[in-house]
Amino acid sequence: MEIRVGVYVCHCGTNIAGVVDVEEVARYAATLPGVVVARNIMYTCSDQGQGVIREDIKKYNLNRVVIAACSPKMHESTFRKTLESAGLNPYLLEVANIREQVSWVHFREKEKATEKAKALVRAAVAKARLLEPLEKKIVPVERSVLVIGGGIAGIQAALDLADAGLKVYLVEKSPSLGGHMAQLNKTFPTIDCAACILTPKMVDVAKHPNITLLTYSEVVRVEGYVGNFEVTVLRRARYVNEKLCAGCGACADACPRKVPNEFDVGLSKRKAIYVPFPQAVPLKYTVDPVNCLYMKYGRCKLCVEACPRGAIDFNQKDEEVKIRVGAIIVAVGFKTFDARRVPQLGYGKYKNVITGLELERLSSASGPTGGAILTSSGKKPESVAFIQCVGSRDLKYNGWCCKIGCMATLKQAFLIKEESPETEVYVCYIDMRTAGKGYEEFYRRLRDMGVRFIHGVPSEILEDVDGKLRFKVFDQTVGRLLELRVDMVVLQTGLEPTEDFEKLRKMLNVSLNSEGFFMEAHPKLQPVEASTRGVFFAGCCHSPKDIAETVAQASAAAAKALALLSKGVVEVEPLVASVNPEICSGCEVCVGVCPYKAIRLAEHEGRKRAKVVDALCQGCGACVAACPSNALELKGFTEKQILAQIKALISEVGT
Amino acid sequence: MSYEPLVIAFLCFWCSYSGADLAGMSRMEYPANIRVIKVMCSSRVDPTHVLYALKNGADGVLISGCHPGDCHYVNGNYRTQRRAALLGEMLKQLGIEPERVRVEWVSASEGEKFARIVSDFVEELRKLGPNPLKKESVEV
Ligand SMILES: Cc1cc2nc3c(=O)[nH]c(=O)nc-3n(C[C@H](O)[C@H](O)[C@H](O)COP(=O)(O)OP(=O)(O)OC[C@H]3O[C@@H](n4cnc5c(N)ncnc54)[C@H](O)[C@@H]3O)c2cc1C
Ligand code: SF4
Ligand code: SF4
Numbered sequence: 001m002e003i004r005v006g007v008y009v010c011h012c013g014t015n016i017a018g019v020v021d022v023e024e025v026a027r028y029a030a031t032l033p034g035v036v037v038a039r040n041i042m043y044t045c046s047d048q049g050q051g052v053i054r055e056d057i058k059k060y061n062l063n064r065v066v067i068a069a070c071s072p073k074m075h076e077s078t079f080r081k082t083l084e085s086a087g088l089n090p091y092l093l094e095v096a097n098i099r100e101q102v103s104w105v106h107f108r109e110k111e112k113a114t115e116k117a118k119a120l121v122r123a124a125v126a127k128a129r130l131l132e133p134l135e136k137k138i139v140p141v142e143r144s145v146l147v148i149g150g151g152i153a154g155i156q157a158a159l160d161l162a163d164a165g166l167k168v169y170l171v172e173k174s175p176s177l178g179g180h181m182a183q184l185n186k187t188f189p190t191i192d193c194a195a196c197i198l199t200p201k202m203v204d205v206a207k208h209p210n211i212t213l214l215t216y217s218e219v220v221r222v223e224g225y226v227g228n229f230e231v232t233v234l235r236r237a238r239y240v241n242e243k244l245c246a247g248c249g250a251c252a253d254a255c256p257r258k259v260p261n262e263f264d265v266g267l268s269k270r271k272a273i274y275v276p277f278p279q280a281v282p283l284k285y286t287v288d289p290v291n292c293l294y295m296k297y298g299r300c301k302l303c304v305e306a307c308p309r310g311a312i313d314f315n316q317k318d319e320e321v322k323i324r325v326g327a328i329i330v331a332v333g334f335k336t337f338d339a340r341r342v343p344q345l346g347y348g349k350y351k352n353v354i355t356g357l358e359l360e361r362l363s364s365a366s367g368p369t370g371g372a373i374l375t376s377s378g379k380k381p382e383s384v385a386f387i388q389c390v391g392s393r394d395l396k397y398n399g400w401c402c403k404i405g406c407m408a409t410l411k412q413a414f415l416i417k418e419e420s421p422e423t424e425v426y427v428c429y430i431d432m433r434t435a436g437k438g439y440e441e442f443y444r445r446l447r448d449m450g451v452r453f454i455h456g457v458p459s460e461i462l463e464d465v466d467g468k469l470r471f472k473v474f475d476q477t478v479g480r481l482l483e484l485r486v487d488m489v490v491l492q493t494g495l496e497p498t499e500d501f502e503k504l505r506k507m508l509n510v511s512l513n514s515e516g517f518f519m520e521a522h523p524k525l526q527p528v529e530a531s532t533r534g535v536f537f538a539g540c541c542h543s544p545k546d547i548a549e550t551v552a553q554a555s556a557a558a559a560k561a562l563a564l565l566s567k568g569v570v571e572v573e574p575l576v577a578s579v580n581p582e583i584c585s586g587c588e589v590c591v592g593v594c595p596y597k598a599i600r601l602a603e604h605e606g607r608k609r610a611k612v613v614d615a616l617c618q619g620c621g622a623c624v625a626a627c628p629s630n631a632l633e634l635k636g637f638t639e640k641q642i643l644a645q646i647k648a649l650i651s652e653v654g655t
Numbered sequence: 656m657s658y659e660p661l662v663i664a665f666l667c668f669w670c671s672y673s674g675a676d677l678a679g680m681s682r683m684e685y686p687a688n689i690r691v692i693k694v695m696c697s698s699r700v701d702p703t704h705v706l707y708a709l710k711n712g713a714d715g716v717l718i719s720g721c722h723p724g725d726c727h728y729v730n731g732n733y734r735t736q737r738r739a740a741l742l743g744e745m746l747k748q749l750g751i752e753p754e755r756v757r758v759e760w761v762s763a764s765e766g767e768k769f770a771r772i773v774s775d776f777v778e779e780l781r782k783l784g785p786n787p788l789k790k791e792s793v794e795v
Contacts, residue, residue: 071676072693100679101691105770112687119690509727511673511763519764531669531763532727575695595729620728621699625738637699642692643707646663649690650711 003034003129006062007121008053010044010069012099019103021114025068028118032125036060045075050082057086064128068096068121073531074522089133091574091636096124119649126648130641134574139615141227141570142326143167145561148219148504151179152547153331153539153554155201160558162210166565169323170205171233172215173500176280177202179333180540183263183357185364185371187547188411189442195279195366202281216286220320222507225618226534227326227570237316239287239295240273244311247275247283254306259291261368264361268368273303273312278366287312326570327534327561328508330518331554332500334540337391337398337493344460345390347491351376352469353461355390356405356492359412373416373488377467381487383424384416385469387457392494393430400515402494403544406433409492410446417449425451426484428458428473436546454482461489495544508535517543528557533570536560575636576617577624581609584631590623599623660714660780662689662773665704667697667732670721670762677766685773688780689717696720697758698731702742705756709746714786715755715776719769722760732760752783 007029011017022040029038037060041049044067056062065088067079072095080090098117106113143166147158150172158170176182184194205211214233221232240251257272270276272291275283293300294314304312336357339347346353352375354362365371375381386409391397406429413425432453434443447453458471470485497516505512510530511519518537521529528536536557539550564570579590581604590610591599598616601608610631612623621634633639666672672693678685694700697720705716718739720732735758743753757776761769 071679073673073676097676097691097693100676102687104679104682105684106687107682108684109687116687116690123690123692506724509669509725511670513764514767531673593734595731618728620696620731621694622696622728622731622734625699625701626734634699637694639701642694642704645692646704646708646713647711649663649692650661650708650713 001063003064004036004060004062005032005034005064005066005125005128006053006056006060007032007035007038007066007068007125008044008049009038009040009098009117009121010049010067011040011042012070013043016069016099016103019107019110019113020098020117021110024114025098025117025121029066029068029121029125032122034064034129035125036062044069045078050078053082054086057083057088063088063092064131065093066096066121066124066128067093068098068117068124070099071097071101091134092128092131094124094128094131096120122651123645123648126644127641130638130644132635134635136571137574137576137614138569139227139572141565141568142229142324143565143568144169144323144325145327145329145565146171146219146229146231146323146325147329147331149173149179149331149333149539149541150177150205150215151331151333151539152181152198152201153333153541153550154179154329155205156551156554157329157331157538157558158205158211159201159208160555161562162208164558164562166210166562168211169231169233169325170211170213171217171219172213173218174276175216175238175284175286176276176282177205177213177215178277178281181547182277182279183265184360185367186411186415188407189436189438191411191414199279202279206281213282214321215282219504219507222328226572227565229325229328229534231323231325231328233321233323235319235321237318238284239289239312239314239316240285241311241313241316242282242284244309245284246309246311247285248308249275249285250306250308251285251303251312254302256300256302257291257293259288264368265355265358267358267361285311287314326565327536329536329538329557329561330504330508330510330530330541331538331557332498332504332541334495334544335498337496339390339491339493341397342390345387345491346461346463346469346489350461350463350469352467352487353489353491356408356412356490359490363412363415373419375487379487380420381423383426383486384488384490385426385428385471385484385486386413386490386492388427388429388492389457390491390493391496398494398496398515400494400544401433403433404546405492405494407436407439407442407546409490410434410442412490413446413451414449417446417451421450424486426454426486427451428454428456430457436548495540497541501541508532510535517541528553528560534564573619575619575634576614577612577619577621577632577634579610579612580631580633581605581611583629584609585629586610587628589626589628590632593622593626595620595622658781658785660688660777660785661712662715662717662776662780663708663713664689664691664717664719665694665697665700666691667720667727668693668695669727670725670760671697671719671769673763674761674765674769677763678770679766681766683766683770685770686777688777689773696726696728696731697735698728700735702738702745705742709751709755709786710788712786712789714783714789715757715780717757717759717772717776719759719761719772722762725762750787754779754783755786
């Protein structure tokens with residue numbers, strides 16, 4: 001059959017056309033072998049642009065299409081659909097990336113950019129001429145989802161999915177659901193009680209028939225691919241039988257060992273057998289093996305004696321469970337910046353320098369002081385200064401904005417002022433960033449309440465003999481150096497990725513951005529999807545965000561996962577390997593190379609020959625390059641196609 | 656006309672191709688001497704592709720994939736690494752500077768690294784001069 005190629009060179013407004021001479025490229029494309037029509041189009045991806053292609057396919061009887069436009073990561077699937085709707089096999093398309101890899105990187109070298117664009121189009125046409133129609137692979141999916149992380153993000157995603165009828169496995173590392181939100185007192189800007197909106201959701205998760213809750217557990221291995229992930233979860237031993245434990249706390253009462261309570265950021269003590277906080281879900285006690293006297297020294301067991309239900313079991317072992325899921329939502333949250341890294345601010349050195357998270361616990365009715373904000377000597381502070389952006393927006397520490405610090409400070413300042421209007425409150429800031437529904441209004445309210453905003457942050461905090469904290473700060477608004485003496489300093493620390501991100505990134509084959517947060521497939525159009533199909537992100541592990549945004553993103557991730565799995569099957573690329581049994585020598589080199597065990601030996605005319613199992617092949621092509629007989633071929637990336645591309649890229653224009 | 660090195664780059668779709676796209680999105684400039692061929696995994700790149708490119712007049716070949724341990728296909732990049740080592744030996748025997756072939760790991764978030772590698776490589780190839788096979792270029 002005669003090859004008839006149509007070439008479409010996109011202006012992308014001025015994104016491409018401002019650098020590349022698109023008319024020249026289209027003119028040139030028309031001279032290439034096999035090309036019957038070449039055009040330049042303002043926005044190829046628009047309805048109009050796609051319409052032109054559809055019409056051309058019919059009018060010129062095109063059987064190959066080349067689009068020179070943005071990255072195929074962006075619109076390859078769009079254009080595949082265009083071909084399909086014009087009755088052409090979607091795999092008869094080749095995209096030349098002349099935006100991300102030409103106009104945007106060579107914007108000062110217009111001529112060279114145009115030459116490069118021509119070369120890329122030449123290679124795309126050369127490859128397109130060798131393309132073959134392919135049938136999409138349909139694979140069945142597991143209608144279940146793994147959610148990693150049980151903060152508000154994970155909770156919301158799990159509930160949405162479970163309500164939609166999917167099976168959900170929620171894996172939380174700590175002994176209880178809740179994440180950071182459980183530690184908060186009130187939430188901005190509405191000042192509603194965090195526990196009152198969070199706890200019922202935690203209970204819903206535990207009760208939901210479609211949710212399997214795996215707390216005190218971690219994902220250790222992920223295998224498989226979209227629709228068919230095989231996940232191994234490590235369930236750490238609680239040394240308490242979850243079925244028997246009634247959460248009465250008799251064991252903890254009996255336990256003689258007291259250690260700092262991490263839930264209260266070390267401001268209170270807990271026992272070696274504990275629940276992180278009274279509303280924990282599940283309300284099951286856990287032995288902290290590092291601090292338990294019996295686990296350390298082999299003596300004690302007072303808890304065992306105290307437990308009326310015989311629930312404590314020191315013979316418990318960590319256990320691995322395997323689950324199969326179709327999609328994975330990552331919702332592993334964040335950690336707060338360690339303020340000790342800025343020693344000049346005195347955190348860890350002066351008792352009355354605390355962090356924003358500590359203030360949350362101090363102001364909580366369930367916190368170490370029963371909700372009273374007190375200095376280390378137990379007195380109500382007469383003056384409090386907040387220092388913004390600690391560890392944020394500073395290239396020495398973290399370059400990014402923690403996004404919630406300004407609002408968290410306003411909220412905490414509000415709580416202080418509400419309780420005791422006579423307390424002096426200062427907020428030292430770089431910028432006040434209060435973009436959000438009702439946020440600016442809240443800021444104005446705080447100004448009206450007499451909170452003093454100082455446009456500047458101190459570089460050093462000192463402690464006087466009387467325990468008061470002293471610092472100098474240059475107020476840019478009035479152009480004056482101020483000297484302040486306060487009873488308490490609150491450092492509003494930034495939000496950071498945790499150490500676990502790197503582990504998960506590897507396990508899930510996803511990317512982190514340069515800041516260390518999980519990277520979405522596209523910053524605007526695929527903000528919750530990983531570039532690995534079937535994996536989604538929600539909450540602060542993707543970037544710092546407040547609760548409302550976290551919940552919205554979690555629901556979005558759930559909706560995406562649901563859309564992916566609702567049909568029961570997914571279409572996967574048919575770009576798989578195949579063996580020519582006539583040439584194959586049966587050496588089995590490929591069998592060892594394939595990471596998916598997709599190649600088996602099969603009988604062919606009385607001899608053992610390699611055979612690719614389509615459903616397992618992921619199309620990497622490792623086997624193709626390894627085969628000493630050239631018996632393997634990878635659809636969409638055949639030997640001929642690659643060589644044709646190389647040749648076309650090298651040959652000079654016009655030859 | 657002065658010598659302008661021509662680089663053929665094989666980029667894996669998951670990491671390095673995305674890294675190159677990110678360089679674009681971040682408007683990081685690098686020399687226009689590079690021409691990219693997209694592959695799903697760097698392990699698809701056969702040593703014969705490299706030889707074919709050099710034989711046909713490319714001055715350098717870049718193969719780039721995900722960082723070791725991060726391959727989208729479990730371990731493809733380790734295979735790439737091993738093959739590249741063997742290829743280097745072969746190039747020496749053929750009288751081609753092994754520096755003309757580079758294997759680099761670029762993740763999807765390393766747009767800057769991608770731009771730097773290209774600039775660096777092109778600079779190095781400028782110093783090396785044109786590929787000695789260029790004149791006697793034979794068709795395969
Ligand atoms: C001081 C302070 C005050 C704030 N005040 C407000 C406010 O008033 N209003 C507001 O809207 N927002 C506020 N925020 C922001 C709010 O805390 C976050 O938006 C919210 O907690 C994000 O939820 P998340 O589920 O993404 O993360 P997290 O709450 O961090 O939850 C993540 C969960 O994942 C678990 N996890 C981590 N790693 C793993 C792993 N490898 N495997 C399994 N599980 C894992 C963690 O144990 C945790 O339970 C405040 C934040 C701070 C620091
Ligand atoms: S490596 Fe090639 S020749 Fe050997 S078994 Fe596999 S397909 Fe056959
Ligand atoms: S292309 Fe990759 S996944 Fe498919 S059979 Fe070959 S080595 Fe296995």
